[in-house]
Amino acid sequence: MNPDKSLQEQPRSASGATGKYMTFKLAAEEYGLEILKVRELIGLLEITRVPRAPDFIRGLINLRGKVIPVVDLRIKFGMPTVELTSQNVIIVVQIGSTSTGLTMGILVDEVLEVRAIGEQDIEPPPNFQSQAVADFILGVGKADKRIIFLLDIDRVLSGAEASRVADAIR
Secondary structure: OOOOHHHHHOOOOHHHHOEEEEEEEEOOEEEEEEHHHEEEEEEOOOOEOOOOOOOOEEEEEEEOOEEEEEEEHHHHOOOOOOOOOOOOEEEEEEEOOOOOOEEEEEEEOEEEEEEEEOHHHEEOOOOOOOHHHHOOEEEEEEEOOEEEEEEOHHHHOOHHHHHHHHHHOO
């Protein structure tokens, strides 16, 4: 799979991030995924490791006869790994377009809620002088006194990484 490069290069604005998000935790941080990208939530299943796969590819699961790769967001985001618990959830998402996209699972610590976040509650993504660091952040949502990093799931993996994930199921 080779994601559309033009999709990777389009600038994003925080106001374009308004909508409903499934929020989840990784360590002490909260993240949100556009609800339209979420296909389903599943409890922790047996994950089969893929030999020589990148560390962030946790492995493959068999979901009702379909083999789906699972990406560990903790590892992808450079966080320390922890022992899996009953709180861990696999969020099945669709990246790319529905017809040519990739269905994959993302392993998170805990799913919190579905929350509408309006334009007035979204700040632009942080600028760290290295756009590669924040490329996948649509904006920073404010909810009560909490911060929620709003993710563009299509950009969490680079084009090369998405290809490696797709290759894992071939």
